[in-house]
Amino acid sequence: xxxxxxxxxxxxxxxxxxxxxxxxxxxxxxxxxxxxxxxxxxxxxxxxxxxxxxxxxxxxxxxxxxxxxxxxxxxxxxxxxxxxxxxxxxxxxxxxxxxxxxxxxxxxxxxxxxxxxxxxxxxxxxxxxxxxxxxxxxxxxxxxxxxxxxxxxxxxxxxxxxxxxxxxxxxxxxxxxxxxxxxxxxxxxxxxxxxxxxxxxxxxxxxxxxxxxxxxxx
Numbered sequence: 001x002x003x004x005x006x007x008x009x010x011x012x013x014x015x016x017x018x019x020x021x022x023x024x025x026x027x028x029x030x031x032x033x034x035x036x037x038x039x040x041x042x043x044x045x046x047x048x049x050x051x052x053x054x055x056x057x058x059x060x061x062x063x064x065x066x067x068x069x070x071x072x073x074x075x076x077x078x079x080x081x082x083x084x085x086x087x088x089x090x091x092x093x094x095x096x097x098x099x100x101x102x103x104x105x106x107x108x109x110x111x112x113x114x115x116x117x118x119x120x121x122x123x124x125x126x127x128x129x130x131x132x133x134x135x136x137x138x139x140x141x142x143x144x145x146x147x148x149x150x151x152x153x154x155x156x157x158x159x160x161x162x163x164x165x166x167x168x169x170x171x172x173x174x175x176x177x178x179x180x181x182x183x184x185x186x187x188x189x190x191x192x193x194x195x196x197x198x199x200x201x202x203x204x205x206x207x208x209x210x211x212x213x214x215x216x217x218x
Contacts, residue, residue, distance in 0.1 A: 042090050
């Protein structure tokens, strides 16, 4: 009879956890909390030093391709570091979201032209052959109202120009992507009624779900 794996065996195989979700869903907050709780190494989305973000929100058609290539390169660098390293890393947003959600949404809305979009997708397909999916993808599912509330609450100046139709379309793409996600284990966490940032009991609920997925603990 084969020996049943215990939680320590499972832990040895875990290297990459990813947190996905729309703008304002709580990815960065949850990534920080989980990194501290599990002693994982966090990798955050490059926002503060991103040279295109302010320009993009002011003029999306002009800067959409530049912004998406910047994010693609940044996340590829993170993935290569994860694959080459020995630490468990939790990543704020994934490379899949860039290619399956943000770029197609910009293209559909007429904010990225056909030439740039085809070039971008071709680049992603080349990169995708070289990367390994996360051991667990955590998707934070949020309604449009929750997203808007969270964006207003954090008060980032460059997000003042985010259009509601843009957020709504992103949510539509997220739903389609998650429904067809086949790269690896997936945990969907509805966040409309959760406040894991301020309520330890809500954070505990999230941790219990993650433990069940990763270690078989209930």
